[in-house]
Amino acid sequence: MHDHLKQLATQWSEEFDNHLDDIADLRRTIHQNPCVSGEEQPTTDLMRNALGIDLEPIAGTGAIGRVGPQDGPAVGIRGELDALPVTEETGVGWSSTSEAMHACGHDAHLAALAGVVKAAKRLDLPFGLVPVLQPREETYPSGALDIAESGRLQAMDVRHVIGAHVHPAVPTGAVAAGSGFVNAAAGEISVTVTGKGGHGAYPHNGRDAAAPTAQIAVGMPEVVRRVADPMEPALVSIGTISVGQGAANVLPRTGRIFATVRSTNSAKNAQIAQAVETMAANVAAGYECEAEVSYRPGLPELVNAPILADRFGAYAGHLNLNNAETMRSMGADDFSFYGEICPSLMCFVGVADGSEMPSLHDPTFLPSEAALENVGKAMIAGYLAAADAILSE
Structure with a gap:
C-alpha cells in the first residue's frame, strides 16, 4: 500500500462522512421515485444535481463525467440507475410512489457514489475519477455493453472500473472482493x-x-x-x-x-x-x-482482476471494512462487460444484520442506511486499489 494513497484514504473517508446526511436524503429520494430500465432520465437528473459536475449523456439515459485530473489515466466507478417492476412492500415512509421499486440496492449504490464524488472534489486525486451512471442493468440490451462499446471510457483513458453491490449474504461491515470468477x-x-x-x-x-x-x-x-x-x-x-x-x-x-x-x-x-x-x-x-x-x-462471465483484488483488501481494511470470503455464484451482472475492455473489480458489500434477510429483488428488500457508508468506503477502496495498480505499471 502506497503511503500517499493510505493518507488519501483517510482524508477521503473523513470527507465522505461529512456528506452522510445528504447521502441518506438522496437515497430516500431516489428510492421513492424509481425508474425502470430504459426510463431512467429522472434518476439521472437527480444524480446530475447531486454530483454538481458536468455530465455527458451515454447509452440513452445514462451519463458519465470526470473529477480530479482531467488528463491521463482514470478509474471508473459504476452506479446503476434502473429499478425493477416490483410493487414495494417495505412499509417505510419513503416507499416507492409507483409500481416500480429499487429492490436490488441501486438506490444505495447511486447515493453512495454521489457522496464519493462530492468528497473527491475536495481532494487531490492522483488520477481521474469517472462516475459511470449506467442505465439498463436489469434488462437486455445491456447498458454496460452500450457504454463499453461506445469507446468513451477508452477515450477518457479509464484503466479500471469498480463496482460495489449490496448483498444480504455478506455480514454488515464486511466486503467480498476476491479475484477470479465471481458471477456466471x-x-x-x-x-x-x-x-x-x-x-x-x-x-x-x-x-x-x-x-x-x-x-x-x-x-x-x-x-x-x-x-x-x-x-x-x-x-x-x-x-x-x-x-x-x-x-x-x-x-x-x-x-x-x-x-x-x-x-x-x-x-x-x-x-x-x-x-x-x-x-x-x-x-x-x-x-x-x-x-x-x-x-x-x-x-459474459464476471471475473475480478487479480491486480485489483489483491490490492483491495489492504485499503478496505484501512477504511475499517472487514474482508469477507470471496463470493462466487451463478448470478449474473452486466458489469462483466467492463471487464472485457479493462481489468475491473466487483465487490459485494454486506448488509446482513443477523436476522433473516429478504433476498435481492424481494419486495421487502431494504438495506439499512448504515449500508450507505460501507458502500461508499468500498468504492473508495476500489479506486485506491486501481490507483495502486496504475502506479505499479
Whole structure:
C-alpha cells in the first residue's frame, strides 16, 4: 500500500462522512421515485444535481463525467440507475410512489457514489475519477455493453472500473472482493414446439404439442450433465412453460419454454444451447411435431482482476471494512462487460444484520442506511486499489 494513497484514504473517508446526511436524503429520494430500465432520465437528473459536475449523456439515459485530473489515466466507478417492476412492500415512509421499486440496492449504490464524488472534489486525486451512471442493468440490451462499446471510457483513458453491490449474504461491515470468477455467464434459451391442434375427444386426428413440450422441459436440465464437466458449474433453469389457452378439450397446437442457461463461460452456454436444440428436435420428431430453438448469449462471465483484488483488501481494511470470503455464484451482472475492455473489480458489500434477510429483488428488500457508508468506503477502496495498480505499471 502506497503511503500517499493510505493518507488519501483517510482524508477521503473523513470527507465522505461529512456528506452522510445528504447521502441518506438522496437515497430516500431516489428510492421513492424509481425508474425502470430504459426510463431512467429522472434518476439521472437527480444524480446530475447531486454530483454538481458536468455530465455527458451515454447509452440513452445514462451519463458519465470526470473529477480530479482531467488528463491521463482514470478509474471508473459504476452506479446503476434502473429499478425493477416490483410493487414495494417495505412499509417505510419513503416507499416507492409507483409500481416500480429499487429492490436490488441501486438506490444505495447511486447515493453512495454521489457522496464519493462530492468528497473527491475536495481532494487531490492522483488520477481521474469517472462516475459511470449506467442505465439498463436489469434488462437486455445491456447498458454496460452500450457504454463499453461506445469507446468513451477508452477515450477518457479509464484503466479500471469498480463496482460495489449490496448483498444480504455478506455480514454488515464486511466486503467480498476476491479475484477470479465471481458471477456466471448467462444466456436465454427459447423453445417453440409446433404440432397440429384438434379436439380432445379425437387425439388421433391431431399432434398436440403438450406431451413433447413437457418431455423437452424435463430433458433440458438433463442435457447439462451430458455437455458440461461436472467439476465446472453449469445449469439450465426453466422460468416459463406455456401450452394451450385454458380449455380442457382443445389440443394445443403450440408449446413454449423459456429458460436461463448459466455456466463459467459463454462458450459453454452456447454448447449447452446447441445440445438442447438437438434434443428438442429429436423429442418433437418422436411426437410428429417440430421444435424451434433460439439462443441469446446475454452476459459474459464476471471475473475480478487479480491486480485489483489483491490490492483491495489492504485499503478496505484501512477504511475499517472487514474482508469477507470471496463470493462466487451463478448470478449474473452486466458489469462483466467492463471487464472485457479493462481489468475491473466487483465487490459485494454486506448488509446482513443477523436476522433473516429478504433476498435481492424481494419486495421487502431494504438495506439499512448504515449500508450507505460501507458502500461508499468500498468504492473508495476500489479506486485506491486501481490507483495502486496504475502506479505499479
